Amino acid sequence: xxxxxxxxxxxxxxxxxxxxxxxxxxxxxxxxxxxxxxxxxxxxxxxxxxxxxxxxxxxxxxxxxxxxxxxxxxxxxxxxxxxxxxxxxxxxxxxxxxxxxxxxxxxxxxxxxxxxxxxxxxxxxxxxxxxxxxxxxxxxxxxxxxxxxxxxxxxxxxxxxxxxxxxxxxxxxxxxxxxxxxxxxxxxxxxxxxxxxxxxxxxxxxxxxxxxxxxxxxxxxxxxxxxxxxxxxxx
Amino acid sequence: xxxxxxxxxxxxxxxxxxxxxxxxxxxxxxxxxxxxxxxxxxxxxxx
Numbered sequence: 001x002x003x004x005x006x007x008x009x010x011x012x013x014x015x016x017x018x019x020x021x022x023x024x025x026x027x028x029x030x031x032x033x034x035x036x037x038x039x040x041x042x043x044x045x046x047x048x049x050x051x052x053x054x055x056x057x058x059x060x061x062x063x064x065x066x067x068x069x070x071x072x073x074x075x076x077x078x079x080x081x082x083x084x085x086x087x088x089x090x091x092x093x094x095x096x097x098x099x100x101x102x103x104x105x106x107x108x109x110x111x112x113x114x115x116x117x118x119x120x121x122x123x124x125x126x127x128x129x130x131x132x133x134x135x136x137x138x139x140x141x142x143x144x145x146x147x148x149x150x151x152x153x154x155x156x157x158x159x160x161x162x163x164x165x166x167x168x169x170x171x172x173x174x175x176x177x178x179x180x181x182x183x184x185x186x187x188x189x190x191x192x193x194x195x196x197x198x199x200x201x202x203x204x205x206x207x208x209x210x211x212x213x214x215x216x217x218x219x220x221x222x223x224x225x226x227x228x229x230x231x232x233x234x235x
Numbered sequence: 236x237x238x239x240x241x242x243x244x245x246x247x248x249x250x251x252x253x254x255x256x257x258x259x260x261x262x263x264x265x266x267x268x269x270x271x272x273x274x275x276x277x278x279x280x281x282x
Contacts, residue, residue, distance in 0.1 A: 036242035093249045212264040219271040
């Protein structure tokens with residue numbers, strides 16, 4: 001019996017392998033004062049992937065408006081699906097981390113005054129609204145056009161979420177080379193290497209997911225066409 | 236509860252969540268595609 005793997009499956013296998021190796025690297029090489037700081041690798045990777053996904057969605061939407069090709073609109077939508085999951089994960093782990101460090105396990109998960117948390121929540125809700133809105137429109141062309149506009153309109157929430165910790169008041173630490181300052185514990189070549197390793201693994205996973213979601217769109221399109229011809233035959 | 240146990244609980248929840256997100260994202264297109272394919276096959280059989 002021969003077992004043939006699809007081309008796309010290699011991307012999945014590579015990314016999962018890298019993620020497992022990354023876990024070994026975290027426990028083998030990275031040393032932290034407290035084990036909870038390991039969240040850093042997953043929280044930052046997920047945040048990176050969500051920003052990256054929304055960036056790809058912006059490109060997809062702009063290209064759709066320029067070329068009117070449905071593929072670009074689907075790329076925009078699919079990137080947002082991936083981004084929404086990862087930004088939700090980022091928010092949850094951020095809250096858990098906040099409770100563990102700044103909150104000292106006093107059940108303080110959320111602070112509305114924290115700009116990074118609040119703007120990231122706005123980002124998540126905006127893109128969830130995008131997906132709901134897109135689902136409501138029946139006509140394909142109209143759906144693609146309106147959701148492209150909405151995708152572009154919502155994109156500024158991405159840089160806003162990123163810059164919020166820099167320009168507004170936030171307890172969110174930023175990786176910092178100055179010893180003693182918040183975020184300096186991550187300024188270490190080994191930790192940064194492990195983080196980069198995780199970023200590569202998770203980005204490969206993104207490309208796998210996008211290709212799978214594209215195949216799903218093609219299958220859905222085929223079904224719609226088949227249903228349409230069946231309806232025509234019935235008339 | 237000691238801080239270490241709380242830390243381990245927090246990191247475990249985060250790690251499980253991380254894989255949950257990945258598994259959902261891997262399974263969603265696969266299962267949906269299978270469902271669509273089944274509908275297509277049924278439509279073709281009822282030709």
